[in-house]
Amino acid sequence: MTDQSRNALERLAANKHERLNARLKSRYNRERRFRAYGIASIALGLTFLAILLTTIFSQGLSAFWTTYVKLDVTYTPEVLYIDDATDESQLRLADYDGVIRQALSERFPEASGRQTMRNLTGMVSTSAGYRLRNRLMENPDLLGETETLWFLADDDVDLLMNGIIDRNLPESERRVNDQELEWIDSLVSSDQIERRFNTTFFTNGDSRDPETAGILGAAMGSFYTLIVTLALSFPIGVAAAIYLEEFAPKNRLTEIIEVNINNLAAVPSIVFGLLGLAVFINFFGLPRSAPIVGGLVLTLMTLPTIIISARASIKAVPPSIREAAMGLGASKMQVTLHHVLPLALPGMLTGTIIGMAQALGETAPLLMIGMVAFIVDIPGGFTDPATVLPVQVYLWSDSPERAFIAKTSAAIMVLLAFLAVMNLLAVFLRKKFERRW
Amino acid sequence: MYKKMIGTVVAAAATLAAVQAEARDQISIVGSSTVFPFATVVAERFGQTTSYPTPTIESTGSGGGLKLFCEGVGESTPDITNASRRIKSSEVELCASNGVEDIVEVLIGYDGIAVANSVNGPEMEVSKGELFLALAETVPNPNGSGLVENxxxxxxxxxxxxxxxxxxxxxxxxxxxxxxxxxxxxxxEGCAEFDAIASLEDSDEDKFEEVCATMREDGAFVEAGENDTLIISRLDNDTSALGIFGFSFLDQNSDKVKSISVDGAKATFDNIADGSYAVSRPLFFYVKTAHVGVIPGIEEYLAEFTSRRAVGPNGYLIDRGLIPLSNAEYARMKDAVDNLKPLKM
Structure with a gap:
């Protein structure tokens, strides 16, 4: 071989090497770009989550504290118009707002005039009168006595104490006028006004006064609804999945059923609401706005999810388990109940909990069956009128009173907490009972 | 095992039957989302101050509420429906065909519709005709005759x-x-100010209706959803924009938005009450006479809702942004309620 040809060969080899390197480099670059896209999409998602959570938390945290006003109230019979303390209807209908008015005018003796007195009594929540009534009806001996009590302040006072109403704005643009500001400052200087943890929010039902509105009614409604949903959808879903996986013959009919179940999982939930209205309320005559109907409708909605996940987890049990049990003489039912079901159960539970979490966040089907409603009394059973947490969020977000903005975010936080707990439970169950082969 | 299952099924059926048989002791109210914030306040007071349970109030919209209301007489149908417009004669007929013969109409007050912008936005004074020109799909040709796209x-x-x-x-x-x-x-009303359109009323009434009622869709009028709070937060961010929403939202957000004046008057409480701000509508509720005395508490609820302390000039609903009735209107309404006078169209 001559030098020349060797040189040519070397050049060729070097060239090839170069090309290879270049291609390799572009492949590496492509991979790096691909990863970068992935990271970017996750980062985008996280950013939106962070924005969502910060807005919810920054708006909602203030709802967990509320303002109280300390007043010395006297149950004067003449102010209350009570002449017979044993007469329950007199106690019920007495003028308790008058007691509050009197207590406030003793504290601010300079206030006079109809409008001024209205503004003054407006600083204390309307619930104060109901509270006095309940105290006096429980203990009629209080008539004529004086008590020092902390009352919920009106929502505007709370917003001011919280800095949401800016006191530096001109009076015409502010919900709290100059005189009310003066009263509040006076109460602050005599330690008669205080911000405390808002227990009312967790112990009350809905209310149109933001300061007395609470989440318990909606939470109980969600609870009863989900109990019905769980009690119906889990056994029905698991039974259907076991039959379809283990017993059903594989033919055209079961194929059609399978396709239909998968389709149902994607049907918009409002359709189930319409079905519920037609079947459960109009045909069976079940009451409107009741958790039992809500539960039935949400059962229809979650069943496909549960059946699909239950079937997947039954499929994941290795055939060798079934064959071994059969080999030892177990019947088909024994194989299923003793071996397949226990092994598939963690997966089924996970699917069920995710289905339940979905049901917890649902509002659309409930609109049709009357659960998007204003309900004050806390439901005590499956047939009492009730509403659910996401509906409460919707109703509050639509209320004109400014203080409901914070309540809305606080209710979202409660809802998110429930969802997080349910999902954690799903993760925990999977980790604890899952078996791998 | 099978016996147990049969037992469960029987028990379940029995519960369903029991649920059905249980009488309703709670007033059931449906209807307009505009009346909802007022009706709920009354319902809550009613629940607190009487021995009756608090009524349930569903926000279904005026039309949806009347549809439910007219489904028939009986416990499974609502007792009262709220409406932000008067019942239509077609709805009265629907009611009658389902056995709902006697209905009492209660006019509770007025609700202003505010046209407002951000407090940092400019002061504006427009007429209804100018609002029509700004918002309609087709308007009279500014330099000629006939109608053109806005x-x-x-x-x-x-x-x-x-x-x-x-x-x-x-x-x-x-x-x-x-x-x-x-x-x-x-x-x-704005479109009737223009001759080019007003002449249509006689020649082609359908076209007239269409021209007057169609809002433009080129981005100048933005449908912002049912939620008025949302409109206010958008105005807060955009000082040059205007918003259309209920008066109670304006009243509650006076630090963020201010009314512009329409035909020489701003949407203030006094202007709406004395009629100088003309963009306001009546609010009603309708009661099924057949349910009064059957479902406990309806009479007392009516008494509470129509009392002076609720809808009178200093009533608690007025604090929530309701515009009160005049004295004559109040007397007529109170008379209709006290005597359960059936509605005549």
Missing amino acids: PYEQWSDIRSDLPNTAIRVFGPPPTSGTRDAFVELVME
Whole structure:
């Protein structure tokens, strides 16, 4: 071989090497770009989550504290118009707002005039009168006595104490006028006004006064609804999945059923609401706005999810388990109940909990069956009128009173907490009972 | 095992039957989302001050509420429906065909519809006709005769002393009662101010209706959803835009938004009450006479809702943004309620 040809060969080899390197480099670059896209999409998602959570938390945290006003109230019979303390209807209908008015005018003796007195009594929540009534009806001996009590302040006072109403704005643009500001400052200087943890929010039902509105009614409604949903959808879903996986013959009919179940999982939930209205309320005559109907409708909605996940987890049990049990003489039912079901159960539970979490966040089907409603009394059973947490969020977000903005975010936080707990439970169950082969 | 299953099924059926048989002791109210914030306040007071349970109130919209209300007489149908417009004769017929013969109509007060902008935005003074020019799909040709697609892009194109900012108005979607009322009270009255359109009324009534009621869809009028709180937060961010929403939202958010004046008056409490601000609509509720005395508490609920302390000039609903009735209207309403006078169309 001559030098020349060797040189040519070397050049060729070097060239090839170069090309290879270049291609390799572009492949590496492509991979790096691909990863970068992935990271970017996750980062985008996280950013939106962070924005969502910060807005919810920054708006909602203030709802967990509320303002109280300390007043010395006297149950004067003449102010209350009570002449017979044993007469329950007199106690019920007495003028308790008058007691509050009197207590406030003793504290601010300079206030006079109809409008001024209205503004003054407006600083204390309307619930104060109901509270006095309940105290006096429980203990009629209080008539004529004086008590020092902390009352919920009106929502505007709370917003001011919280800095949401800016006191530096001109009076015409502010919900709290100059005189009310003066009263509040006076109460602050005599330690008669205080911000405390808002227990009312967790112990009350809905209310149109933001300061007395609470989440318990909606939470109980969600609870009863989900109990019905769980009690119906889990056994029905698991039974259907076991039959379809283990017993059903594989033919055209079961194929059609399978396709239909998968389709149902994607049907918009409002359709189930319409079905519920037609079947459960109009045909069976079940009451409107009741958790039992809500539960039935949400059962229809979650069943496909549960059946699909239950079937997947039954499929994941290795055939060798079934064959071994059969080999030892177990019947088909024994194989299923003793071996397949226990092994598939963690997966089924996970699917069920995710289905339940979905049901917890649902509002659309409930609109049709009357659960998007204003309900004050806390439901005590499956047939009492009730509403659910996401509906409460919707109703509050639509209320004109400014203080409901914070309540809305606080209710979202409660809802998110429930969802997080349910999902954690799903993760925990999977980790604890899952078996791998 | 099978016996147990049969037992469970029987028990379940029995519970269903029991649920059905249980009498309703709670007033059931449906209807308008505009009346909802007022009716709920009354219901809550009623629940607190009487021994009856608090009524349940569903926000279904005026039309949806009347449909449910007219389904028939009996416990499974609502007792009362709220409406932000008067019942239509077709709805009265529907009711009658389902056995709901006697209905009492209760006019509770008025609700103003505010046209407002951010407190940092410019002061504006427009007429209904100018609002029509800004918001309608087709308008009279500004330099000639006939109708053309809305050419106005800035307020100053309509009247030279208006701000030269782009027309952007956030308003409710067609499903909303507020939208219906706005179209009726502003657009339809505004369009009648123009000869080119007014002449249509005689020649082609359908066309006239269409021209007056169709809002433009080129981005100047933005349907912002049913939620008025949302419109207010958008106005807060965009000082040149206007918004259309209920008066109670204006009242509650006076630090963020201010009313512009329409036909020389701003949407203030006094202006709406004395009629000088003309964009306001009546609010009603309808009661099934057949249910009074059957479902406990309806009479007392009516008494509470129509009392002076609720809807009188200093009533607690007035604090929530309801515009009170005049004395004569109040007397007529109270008379109808006390004697359960059936509605006559």
